[in-house]
Amino acid sequence: MSAARRGNRARIWKPGDLRLLVVGIVFVLVWGGIGFRLFDLQGNQAVALATVGFDQRISEETIAAPRGTIYDRGGVELALTIDGWNVVVDPMMLDDTVMAATVLAPFADTSFEELVTDLTEGQAKESRYAEIAMRIDTAHKEAIESAVAEYNAGVDKKDRLTGVFYREQPLRVYPAGSVAAQVIGLTAYDMNDGIEGLELTFNSELEGDPGRLIVERDPSRRIIPQGQVIVEPAIAGSDIVTTIDREIQFAAEQGLRKAMQKTGSLSGAVVVLDPDTGAILAMANAPDFDLNDRSSASPEVLRNRAVSDMYEPGSTLKVLTIAAALEEGLVSAHTMIDTPHSIEIGDFTYSDDGYNPPQMSVRDVVAKSSNIGTIHIEQMLGNDRHYDYLTKFGLGRQVGLDVEGERHGTLPPTSQWTATSGSSIAIGYAVHTTALQMAALYATIANDGIWTEPYLVDEIIQPDGTRITTVPRAHRVLSPETASTVRSMLGRVIEEGTGKRAALTDYTAGGKTGTSFKFDVERGVYSKDTYASFIGMAPLNDPRIVVAIVLDSPHGELPDGVSLSHGGASAAPVFAEVAQNALHQLGVAPDRD
Amino acid sequence: MTELAERSTARLHPRTRAAVRSAGGRRSVLLLVIVAMLLTIGLGAMMSASSVISIKANSDQFELFTKQVLWVGFGLAAMVVTALVPYRIWQKYSLPLFVATIIGLIVTLVVGSRRGGATRWIEMGPVTLQVAEFAKFTTLALLATVLTKKGRLLRELRHVVLPVGTILGVVTFLLLAQPDFGNVLLIAGPAFVVLFASTVPLRFIFGLGTLGVMAMAAIAMSADYRKARLLNFLHPFADAQNTGLQAVQSMVALGTGGFFGVGLGQSRARWSWLPNAHTDFIFAIIGEETGFAGATIVITLFALLAVVGVSIAYRAPDMFGRLFAIGIVSWFTLQALVNIGGVVAVLPITGVPLPFISSGGNAMLVNLAAIGVLVNIARTPRVATAEAVSV
Numbered sequence: 006m007s008a009a010r011r012g013n014r015a016r017i018w019k020p021g022d023l024r025l026l027v028v029g030i031v032f033v034l035v036w037g038g039i040g041f042r043l044f045d046l047q048g049n050q051a052v053a054l055a056t057v058g059f060d061q062r063i064s065e066e067t068i069a070a071p072r073g074t075i076y077d078r079g080g081v082e083l084a085l086t087i088d089g090w091n092v093v094v095d096p097m098m099l100d101d102t103v104m105a106a107t108v109l110a111p112f113a114d115t116s117f118e119e120l121v122t123d124l125t126e127g128q129a130k131e132s133r134y135a136e137i138a139m140r141i142d143t144a145h146k147e148a149i150e151s152a153v154a155e156y157n158a159g160v161d162k163k164d165r166l167t168g169v170f171y172r173e174q175p176l177r178v179y180p181a182g183s184v185a186a187q188v189i190g191l192t193a194y195d196m197n198d199g200i201e202g203l204e205l206t207f208n209s210e211l212e213g214d215p216g217r218l219i220v221e222r223d224p225s226r227r228i229i230p231q232g233q234v235i236v237e238p239a240i241a242g243s244d245i246v247t248t249i250d251r252e253i254q255f256a257a258e259q260g261l262r263k264a265m266q267k268t269g270s271l272s273g274a275v276v277v278l279d280p281d282t283g284a285i286l287a288m289a290n291a292p293d294f295d296l297n298d299r300s301s302a303s304p305e306v307l308r309n310r311a312v313s314d315m316y317e318p319g320s321t322l323k324v325l326t327i328a329a330a331l332e333e334g335l336v337s338a339h340t341m342i343d344t345p346h347s348i349e350i351g352d353f354t355y356s357d358d359g360y361n362p363p364q365m366s367v368r369d370v371v372a373k374s375s376n377i378g379t380i381h382i383e384q385m386l387g388n389d390r391h392y393d394y395l396t397k398f399g400l401g402r403q404v405g406l407d408v409e410g411e412r413h414g415t416l417p418p419t420s421q422w423t424a425t426s427g428s429s430i431a432i433g434y435a436v437h438t439t440a441l442q443m444a445a446l447y448a449t450i451a452n453d454g455i456w457t458e459p460y461l462v463d464e465i466i467q468p469d470g471t472r473i474t475t476v477p478r479a480h481r482v483l484s485p486e487t488a489s490t491v492r493s494m495l496g497r498v499i500e501e502g503t504g505k506r507a508a509l510t511d512y513t514a515g516g517k518t519g520t521s522f523k524f525d526v527e528r529g530v531y532s533k534d535t536y537a538s539f540i541g542m543a544p545l546n547d548p549r550i551v552v553a554i555v556l557d558s559p560h561g562e563l564p565d566g567v568s569l570s571h572g573g574a575s576a577a578p579v580f581a582e583v584a585q586n587a588l589h590q591l592g593v594a595p596d597r598d
Numbered sequence: 599m600t601e602l603a604e605r606s607t608a609r610l611h612p613r614t615r616a617a618v619r620s621a622g623g624r625r626s627v628l629l630l631v632i633v634a635m636l637l638t639i640g641l642g643a644m645m646s647a648s649s650v651i652s653i654k655a656n657s658d659q660f661e662l663f664t665k666q667v668l669w670v671g672f673g674l675a676a677m678v679v680t681a682l683v684p685y686r687i688w689q690k691y692s693l694p695l696f697v698a699t700i701i702g703l704i705v706t707l708v709v710g711s712r713r714g715g716a717t718r719w720i721e722m723g724p725v726t727l728q729v730a731e732f733a734k735f736t737t738l739a740l741l742a743t744v745l746t747k748k749g750r751l752l753r754e755l756r757h758v759v760l761p762v763g764t765i766l767g768v769v770t771f772l773l774l775a776q777p778d779f780g781n782v783l784l785i786a787g788p789a790f791v792v793l794f795a796s797t798v799p800l801r802f803i804f805g806l807g808t809l810g811v812m813a814m815a816a817i818a819m820s821a822d823y824r825k826a827r828l829l830n831f832l833h834p835f836a837d838a839q840n841t842g843l844q845a846v847q848s849m850v851a852l853g854t855g856g857f858f859g860v861g862l863g864q865s866r867a868r869w870s871w872l873p874n875a876h877t878d879f880i881f882a883i884i885g886e887e888t889g890f891a892g893a894t895i896v897i898t899l900f901a902l903l904a905v906v907g908v909s910i911a912y913r914a915p916d917m918f919g920r921l922f923a924i925g926i927v928s929w930f931t932l933q934a935l936v937n938i939g940g941v942v943a944v945l946p947i948t949g950v951p952l953p954f955i956s957s958g959g960n961a962m963l964v965n966l967a968a969i970g971v972l973v974n975i976a977r978t979p980r981v982a983t984a985e986a987v988s989v
Contacts, residue, residue, distance in 0.1 A: 231866070
């Protein structure tokens with residue numbers, strides 16, 4: 006058989022056979038050439054080409070970490086992050102900007118006319134980005150989606166509205182609106198960078214750690230299922246449980262708002278402390294704003310005045326001198342003190358309002374808020390011991406553990422004191438304090454003489470459930486007996502002294518009025534405007550709350566002619582209302598009928 | 599030749615007849631094995647390459663694959679028929695078939711549907727007819743018939759130029775009207791090889807070849823998009839995002855595959871990075887998923903197809919069989935070369951599918967039918983050989 010084939014081939018050689026052979030050889034050679042080219046591409050150039058491919062597919066993205074929630078002490082959400090969206094369009098993908106604006110304008114942040122201009126100008130500049138509605142919630146986004154879908158269903162495929170993109174944008178929302186606005190604070194527009202209040206102080210705890218997503222994507226940015234995927238999950242931010250009690254906070258804000266209306270004050274602050282722990286149950290400021298409406302957040306309303314506004318405390322500081330003298334054994338409640346109408350110290354004359362008897366007991370000095378009596382007691386105490394108590398009570402330094410924007414006030418060292426410093430400080434001038442510092446001072450008296458650092462955040466709950474609980478620092482300033490003596494003196498202020506309007510219907514209470522003239526910086530003299538304050542505690546035997554109220558420049562007078570510029574007239578009633586509400590809220594049994 | 603072919607094989611010595619049959623049989627079996635392997639590789643590559651586009655179209659990732667399987671089935675049925683029908687029927691009816699093709703091309707221009715700026719398809723319900731695919735078959739059949747019939751007259755130039763020029767001229771004119779330059783090349787190229795394999799004097803062939811190449815070059819440069827393709831082919835990375843996109847992405851896919859590939863179904867290029875991954879650029883997907891190893895198998899199969907095809911032509915019982923066979927083989931080889939040459943960026947991108955592998959029903963049907971004809975030519979006893987032996 007093979008012999009036959011060889012024979013055949015030799016015998017029938019035809020003219021075209023050589024040409025066929027040439028065709029066959031050429032074909033094989035060309036395929037060989039293709040093979041070499043393949044070897045070049047898939048061998049020599051493989052790494053370089055694969056790199057080009059990898060680089061165009063790979064994308065590294067940040068996975069946003071869910072920001073932690075801020076709770077009140079009872080677990081009510083004060084600030085939380087929810088799903089939200091930014092809706093943008095690619096103007097270059099729009100055929101008809103007017104039509105696109107017609108569909109989108111009802112949901113957009115801008116008017117129809119502005120939107121048409123935006124989109125048209127975007128196209129002219131070959132921009133690929135125009136904002137439609139930013140930071141909107143899911144319902145709003147779904148409304149846009151269905152409007153686009155509805156429009157697209159009614160037109161030819163080529164006329165469909167494309168190029169609308171929905172990008173995730175977590176939203177920071179504040180369910181309680183304006184409640185505790187200055188305490189909670191705000192985030193930047195990215196909704197994840199704290200810029201005010203607790204959002205700022207605890208930003209690193211709240212924000213968590215963003216994760217990373219490395220994936221391969223197709224040209225339309227869709228993920229290729231077979232591609233490499235590296236996911237480093239985001240670590241959620243910690244939750245924060247504050248000491249704020251939303252109900253007490255609300256009551257404090259209500260009381261403050263009423264006083265603001267009645268007195269036309271420029272501003273005001275209320276602090277409610279739990280004297281036993283130092284927990285800040287409420288910190289209210291006026292004027293205020295709605296956290297969910299950023300446009301209303303001016304620097305003026307963002308200030309947490311209870312810690313950032315310093316004022317000369319006036320008569321509320323007198324209890325410090327009295328308590329120190331009692332503690333040092335220099336006087337007792339019934340020690341009689343000379344109280345002439347006025348005394349001269351250095352080249353300054355101090356006097357009392359109204360007509361006091363020539364001698365008053367220490368407790369009457371407190372009840373009637375006698376300047377002369379207090380100055381006489383301060384003279385018994387002496388500058389050094391006086392200064393010692395001022396610092397032990399937390400004046401001249403920041404007292405809040407974790408309160409954003411706190412000022413430390415001013416307390417000059419004794420070396421800088423003039424002849425009148427001790428006397429002036431005794432009656433609440435020549436030092437500057439914050440409402441929080443004064444509340445902490447009174448909480449010391451309420452807490453049997455132990456000064457406790459006020460704090461806002463009770464617990465930080467980490468994503469794994471670990472709880473970090475705040476333990477505030479505390480130190481003893483007064484003996485329990487001295488504290489108790491001072492409390493009963495404060496009780497008399499409300500019973501029969503300057504603070505009668507601070508009386509509670511259901512509870513015993515003690516406190517002190519304060520009225521200090523505002524220093525007019527421009528003219529260099531004290532003006533007729535005042536800081537009217539009241540700081541008190543209730544119930545008197547075992548105080549559960551301390552409430553401090555400061556009003557800046559209250560005006561007007563009560564029906565009986567008493568000027569509202571006095572703390573006893575304008576601030577004391579706020580105490581009565583707030584303390585009563587707070588004690589009910591805390592479930593404290595009434596001790597007065 | 600023809601008088602030899604008409605003689606009965608009955609007079610042959612039985613052993614000689616068996617030898618002839620088994621030699622032809624071996625070639626046809628080899629041919630079928632090669633085609634079967636290409637079909638298998640093609641369906642595998644289709645399953646991967648078309649899944650993304652199928653999902654995008656209507657969420658059934660096997661939609662295009664299923665269609666392709668169906669067309670392979672039709673194609674194999676057509677192949678069985680053409681393998682059993684004596685191939686001389688194509689000689690006998692070459693003219694009517696060619697005329698039918700011409701009418702088909704004219705109808706295409708009149709009622710055809712326009713896609714991507716070209717009118718190449720006639721929609722008939724679920725089926726789309728692309729007459730150009732059939733034109734390759736019928737034109738080569740007519741060319742082989744005419745050249746066989748002219749015999750010794752081919753030594754005169756006018757007997758070559760007039761018939762060949764008329765046939766190619768009409769087809770070229772109608773295809774360019776669509777326009778479909780790719781298929782003009784795939785008819786002119788094999789036609790040239792057929793001329794070369796015939797008894798036309800070499801000086802005519804070189805003259806006509808030179809003229810043909812110049813004509814093709816002129817046509818190629820006449821349309822802006824073809825000109826751009828031709829120029830971009832030289833520097834694909836110069837505009838990798840736009841005109842050089844396909845060439846660059848195709849090379850990227852091949853490079854990503856490396857020596858052994860990223861694995862079946864693991865192609866990244868098919869995720870819209872490489873346009874037309876399941877049609878014109880399916881070889882790039884094969885190269886990406888199976889690497890140099892797999893790509894080499896494919897080009898080796900095409901080279902083997904060429905060798906076996908040329909050997910079938912060489913052994914063909916008569917001049918028509920020889921010319922038709924070499925025409926068919928050149929058609930497949932040139933089409934595969936033009937396609938893969940574009941994919942590996944040594945040729946401009948022309949948009950022709952890869953035989954037996956790319957998606958496309960018409961091409962699959964005609965290609966497999968043509969393979970059937972080759973099988974029939976291979977299995978038809980060589981009377982001429984027997985004569986030579988018996989002399």
